[in-house]
Amino acid sequence: MSNKRGLLFIVSGPSGVGKSTLVNRVIARVPDLVYAVSYTTRPQRPTEVEGRDYYFVSRREFERMREAGELIEWAEVYGYLYGRSRVAIERELEAGRDVILSIDVQGAAAFRKLSLPLVSIFILPPSFDVLAERLRARKTDAWPSVEHRLNIAREEVWHYRDFDYVILNDRLEEALALLEAIILAERHRRERLEEDLRQVLHTFERSDRVEGS
Ligand code: ADP
Numbered sequence: 001m002s003n004k005r006g007l008l009f010i011v012s013g014p015s016g017v018g019k020s021t022l023v024n025r026v027i028a029r030v031p032d033l034v035y036a037v038s039y040t041t042r043p044q045r046p047t048e049v050e051g052r053d054y055y056f057v058s059r060r061e062f063e064r065m066r067e068a069g070e071l072i073e074w075a076e077v078y079g080y081l082y083g084r085s086r087v088a089i090e091r092e093l094e095a096g097r098d099v100i101l102s103i104d105v106q107g108a109a110a111f112r113k114l115s116l117p118l119v120s121i122f123i124l125p126p127s128f129d130v131l132a133e134r135l136r137a138r139k140t141d142a143w144p145s146v147e148h149r150l151n152i153a154r155e156e157v158w159h160y161r162d163f164d165y166v167i168l169n170d171r172l173e174e175a176l177a178l179l180e181a182i183i184l185a186e187r188h189r190r191e192r193l194e195e196d197l198r199q200v201l202h203t204f205e206r207s208d209r210v211e212g213s
């Protein structure tokens with residue numbers, strides 16, 4: 001692997017739009033792409049795995065990390081604290097691996113203010129009703145919480161304008177293919193490839209002896 005620094009991809013959009021689903025699947029498809037796991041004070045859901053979905057910590061431990069400046073970004077979302085380790089993200093980027101993370105809309109805005117190079121992707125549902133259905137079908141939130149998330153979504157969707165890319169998550173396979181395409185395209189930006197290209201172009205430089213002459 002080359003000594004290039006990794007890229008940071010942030011995937012945002014309203015709750016229930018499919019961010020986690022898309023991010024989990026794209027990680028399984030794209031090599032050298034890792035998920036930045038958040039710390040949270042929210043109780044663990046039965047399907048969740050510690051260290052894969054979240055690091056579940058007490059409010060006290062979270063506050064200690066926050067006061068010590070260990071979190072690159074943090075927020076209170078629906079009454080619980082969420083944040084990510086600065087060192088963990090930096091370590092992956094330094095090692096040349098790309099980092100992807102899913103985050104709510106306010107968190108994405110906070111990341112943008114860090115003036116860190118990043119690629120931002122907004123996920124939209126095909127309609128309000130489809131979003132409502134996905135949140136209900138997920139069965140992870142009680143109804144008042146679903147209603148609350150939907151009310152917030154009415155405002156959040158307008159933030160699509162602040163992002164580099166927008167994906168409409170209607171058919172999952174198509175949305176996934178688009179997310180993968182964005183990541184691969186960003187990896188192939190000319191300025192990212194300069195170092196690799198130099199080696200190729202070097203073979204085209206004039207020399208005294210041209211093969212066959
Ligand atoms: P988020 O991380 O944005 O809150 P999730 O990834 O948890 O959303 O997705 C919410 C629910 O919608 C899940 O039950 C998931 O399986 C489902 N889902 C995600 N994408 C699609 C899709 N394209 N079509 C149908 N259901 C979807």
Ligand code: 5GP
Pocket residue numbers: 014015019038039042073074075077082083084102103104105106107108
């Ligand atoms: P959930 O509890 O449903 O897993 O997540 C609730 C919301 O918190 C989601 O919108 C999720 O993207 C967001 N979230 C997860 N981790 C972080 C984080 O580290 N920072 C911020 N700001 N939001 C996060």
